[in-house]
Amino acid sequence: MDQPMLEMKNISKAFNGITVLDNVNFSVRKGEVHALIGGNGAGKSTLMKILTGVYTADKGDIFIEGKPVSIKSFDDAKRNKISMIFQEFSLIPTLTVAQNIFLTRETKTSLGLLDDKECEKKTEELLKELEVDIKPSDIVQNLGVGYWQMVEIAKALSQEAKILIMDEPTSSLTKKETEVLFSFINKLKTKGYSIIYISHRMDEIFQICDRITILRDGKYITTLTCSETNLDTVIQHIVGMDVNQAFEWQERQYSTEVPPIFEVKNLNAGNKVQDINLKLQPGEIVGIAGLMGSGRTELVRCLFGIDPIDSGEIYVAGKKRSIKSPKDAIESGIALIPEDRRLQGLVLEHSVKDNMILPILSNLKKGLFFIDNKKSNEICNQLVRKLNIKTDNIFKQANLLSGGNQQKIVLAKWLANEPTVLLLDEPTIGVDIGAKTEIVNIIRELANSGKAILVISSELPELLAMSDRVLVMHEGKIKKEMKRKEIKSEEELEYAIQGF
Amino acid sequence: MQSKGSKLEKSSLSMFQNFELRNYIVYFAFVGVLIYFSISLYDEGFLTLGNLLNIVRQTATISLMALAMTFVISTGEIDLSVGSVAALSSLTGALALQAGYGVFGGLIIGVGTGILIGLINGLLVTKVAIPSFLVTLGTMGAVKGAAMWITDTAPVPIVNEKFNFIFGSGDIGPIPVLLLWTAVFTIIAHVLLRKTSFGRQVLATGGNETAARFSGVNTIRIKLLVFLGTGAMAGLAGLLYAGRMHAGRFSFGEGDELSVIAAVILGGTSLFGGVGTIIGTLVGSLMIGTINNGLIIMGLDVSQQMIIKGLIIILAVAFGKKTMKK
Numbered sequence: 001m002d003q004p005m006l007e008m009k010n011i012s013k014a015f016n017g018i019t020v021l022d023n024v025n026f027s028v029r030k031g032e033v034h035a036l037i038g039g040n041g042a043g044k045s046t047l048m049k050i051l052t053g054v055y056t057a058d059k060g061d062i063f064i065e066g067k068p069v070s071i072k073s074f075d076d077a078k079r080n081k082i083s084m085i086f087q088e089f090s091l092i093p094t095l096t097v098a099q100n101i102f103l104t105r106e107t108k109t110s111l112g113l114l115d116d117k118e119c120e121k122k123t124e125e126l127l128k129e130l131e132v133d134i135k136p137s138d139i140v141q142n143l144g145v146g147y148w149q150m151v152e153i154a155k156a157l158s159q160e161a162k163i164l165i166m167d168e169p170t171s172s173l174t175k176k177e178t179e180v181l182f183s184f185i186n187k188l189k190t191k192g193y194s195i196i197y198i199s200h201r202m203d204e205i206f207q208i209c210d211r212i213t214i215l216r217d218g219k220y221i222t223t224l225t226c227s228e229t230n231l232d233t234v235i236q237h238i239v240g241m242d243v244n245q246a247f248e249w250q251e252r253q254y255s256t257e258v259p260p261i262f263e264v265k266n267l268n269a270g271n272k273v274q275d276i277n278l279k280l281q282p283g284e285i286v287g288i289a290g291l292m293g294s295g296r297t298e299l300v301r302c303l304f305g306i307d308p309i310d311s312g313e314i315y316v317a318g319k320k321r322s323i324k325s326p327k328d329a330i331e332s333g334i335a336l337i338p339e340d341r342r343l344q345g346l347v348l349e350h351s352v353k354d355n356m357i358l359p360i361l362s363n364l365k366k367g368l369f370f371i372d373n374k375k376s377n378e379i380c381n382q383l384v385r386k387l388n389i390k391t392d393n394i395f396k397q398a399n400l401l402s403g404g405n406q407q408k409i410v411l412a413k414w415l416a417n418e419p420t421v422l423l424l425d426e427p428t429i430g431v432d433i434g435a436k437t438e439i440v441n442i443i444r445e446l447a448n449s450g451k452a453i454l455v456i457s458s459e460l461p462e463l464l465a466m467s468d469r470v471l472v473m474h475e476g477k478i479k480k481e482m483k484r485k486e487i488k489s490e491e492e493l494e495y496a497i498q499g500f
Numbered sequence: 501m502q503s504k505g506s507k508l509e510k511s512s513l514s515m516f517q518n519f520e521l522r523n524y525i526v527y528f529a530f531v532g533v534l535i536y537f538s539i540s541l542y543d544e545g546f547l548t549l550g551n552l553l554n555i556v557r558q559t560a561t562i563s564l565m566a567l568a569m570t571f572v573i574s575t576g577e578i579d580l581s582v583g584s585v586a587a588l589s590s591l592t593g594a595l596a597l598q599a600g601y602g603v604f605g606g607l608i609i610g611v612g613t614g615i616l617i618g619l620i621n622g623l624l625v626t627k628v629a630i631p632s633f634l635v636t637l638g639t640m641g642a643v644k645g646a647a648m649w650i651t652d653t654a655p656v657p658i659v660n661e662k663f664n665f666i667f668g669s670g671d672i673g674p675i676p677v678l679l680l681w682t683a684v685f686t687i688i689a690h691v692l693l694r695k696t697s698f699g700r701q702v703l704a705t706g707g708n709e710t711a712a713r714f715s716g717v718n719t720i721r722i723k724l725l726v727f728l729g730t731g732a733m734a735g736l737a738g739l740l741y742a743g744r745m746h747a748g749r750f751s752f753g754e755g756d757e758l759s760v761i762a763a764v765i766l767g768g769t770s771l772f773g774g775v776g777t778i779i780g781t782l783v784g785s786l787m788i789g790t791i792n793n794g795l796i797i798m799g800l801d802v803s804q805q806m807i808i809k810g811l812i813i814i815l816a817v818a819f820g821k822k823t824m825k826k
Contacts, residue, residue, distance in 0.1 A: 092707035094774030113695040
């Protein structure tokens with residue numbers, strides 16, 4: 001085969017002594033759509049950040065069309081014809097398509113003034129060539145998100161980009177928009193552009209990509225040609241032969257005789273939550289698996305009263321509850337540990353203590369207005385000990401703690417409130433392996449104390465380690481229910497998630 | 501995320517219509533106000549050429565500051581210090597004239613004072629990363645204090661006839677020089693915002709700062725420049741106050757920030773950045789001036805005017821916000 005368009009050789013990168021990329025090789029041909037895949041923490045995004053100049057590699061070389069290049073900034077990447085296609089964040093919503101595409105590179109008249117007509121003409125030609133059906137004078141925020149990506153691609157191409165990086169480009173698109181995007185990508189391919197396609201959706205990868213490179217734990221595993229491989233092989237490579245030893249499943253005991261403590265009947269909300277039925281026993285841990293955008297987060301948001309419910313019933317401890325706001329949910333005994341703890345779970349500038357007592361302030365009242373300081377300190381110190389939170393004292397600011405400890409504070413926050421049902425959305429995202437094990441153990445203990453736990457996780461080893469039952473969501477519906485006992489391997493679950 | 505996408509698509513049409521309405525509402529409102537006062541104050545002489553030119557004279561200072569403020573607000577920032585800057589500049593300009601630096605010297609010193617404060621505002625916002633609301637709230641107080649302190653609250657009379665003619669009191673034929681100042685700067689500002697890469701980058705910075713930076717816009721430089729702009733124009737407005745009143749005085753420009761911001765928002769510039777219109781600002785400013793003038797003729801005093809201006813600003817922002825959200 002002729003010279004590759006892009007070649008990354010022996011790329012290594014470590015953060016604070018922890019290796020995240022170890023001698024990784026990656027090469028993309030001209031006119032190729034190349035999938036880059038791997039589990040969470042495999043190193044895909046770090047590799048792409050090195051390619052776009054966000055990070056610099058500790059070791060290794062990058063070649064564009066055979067020539068060695070040094071990429072230290074976003075501008076360097078641009079100069080080397082590499083462009084990252086963000087989903088929606090790199091456009092100015094209030095400007096037109098043409099104004100966005102030519103921002104800072106506008107055509108000027110002889111007087112030095114902007115020549116919008118000329119820019120629109122050029123944009124029109126560009127859009128025509130790419131067969132995108134929008135007008136150059138359309139204001140970007142009036143377009144559907146599907147078109148935002150196309151405008152971004154058009155912008156990148158107008159800057160002579162030859163290598164496009166797309167990260168989960170379909171996660172916010174409808175089926176129809178995805179089809180339009182794919183035929184657009186195919187057009188780009190025939191025009192000789194190279195596309196690096198990052199996704200977790202295997203069906204899409206087999207539909208659109210030519211080759212697949214798999215990373216695992218920061219290491220290069222292999223590169224496969226789509227037409228010569230199958231899903232089986234790919235999943236095996238992603239998961240690895242040595243199924244993660246850190247999280248071993250422990251069969252747990254809970255009573256199936258007593259009535260369910262949490263029950264959801266025929267829940268519907270928008271197009272992301274459709275006809276959901278759930279039954280959780282006290283002490284049971286139910287895992288929810290699914291792809292990004294499958295409706296998992298939307299489901300727990302509804303159950304916690306953040307998003308409105310169209311129809312359906314929720315029962316806690318046998319009592320029907322009307323949940324219209326998080327306050328209703330908390331009063332019903334439901335707690336949610338949200339996905340993004342920094343944004344939704346913690347007041348980062350506040351102390352460990354202030355965060356912990358926030359949901360239980362009304363229980364801590366002394367007199368009419370004052371907070372019982374002694375009692376709250378007692379509760380907080382207890383929780384810190386119980387959850388093994390590493391902090392000097394309970395008065396330390398939350399943002400000074402590590403990710404794992406922050407997550408434990410979020411857990412503590414809700415434990416103090418003694419909920420009946422605990423909803424967890426990606427509880428171990430972005431925490432180190434030690435903290436992960438601890439969090440998994442805490443969740444088990446909580447269940448042992450008789451709470452019902454519904455946990456979403458994209459990290460399958462953990463999901464398998466703690467769940468008694470796993471539900472697989474797909475396009476807003478529960479597509480499959482599996483008893484943990486009956487799941488033989490991570491591959492089997494991965495298959496179910498991919499919808500095969 | 502999917503639902504967000506489809507919502508965006510569905511709302512596109514209605515959003516577009518709202519935008520149009522929002523851009524034009526100020527013109528209807530202005531015409532409405534004119535008609536209302538013309539009828540109700542007909543006997544008091546509201547509709548005479550003399551009074552209409554008077555409105556332009558009284559509004560010139562607000563208009564100039566509002567033109568510059570349009571750029572600041574378009575980047576998503578705000579400058580509350582303009583009124584105080586006008587006061588200080590009227591005094592520094594008057595002192596320069598008193599010291600014999602002549603008309604040009606007065607201009608340089610007066611506008612220079614404004615630019616200096618604009619620079620301080622801009623640097624604090626961009627380099628020290630303090631929200632502009634707080635920075636300019638602080639400088640509003642500090643500059644006002646400086647204006648009172650510099651002459652121990654005493655006014656500084658200006659006897660230079662040439663200065664007084666150019667900066668406020670003069671008429672060329674039937675046309676007041678203040679009308680010319682307004683017209684010239686309106687054209688400059690309009691071209692700057694609509695037709696230059698600077699203007700485009702101002703709107704881009706306000707529309708989505710991160711995206712603008714990723715597209716190669718030096719957003720720090722843009723923000724610094726817009727604060728220099730309000731500083732300079734507030735300085736010039738101070739000189740126009742001085743020229744019209746034949747003196748520099750610490751009380752000039754008091755409460756102007758309210759009128760200026762009201763004019764810009766009424767005109768259709770988005771308080772959230774990214775959308776700006778100079779013509780709208782001018783009309784907004786003339787409308788504020790007309791309301792002021794009408795209320796005075798009606799016999800309302802300053803306190804009542806302030807109440808009405810405050811209400812107008814809240815209404816304007818509430819309306820703008822409603823249409824943005826839809």
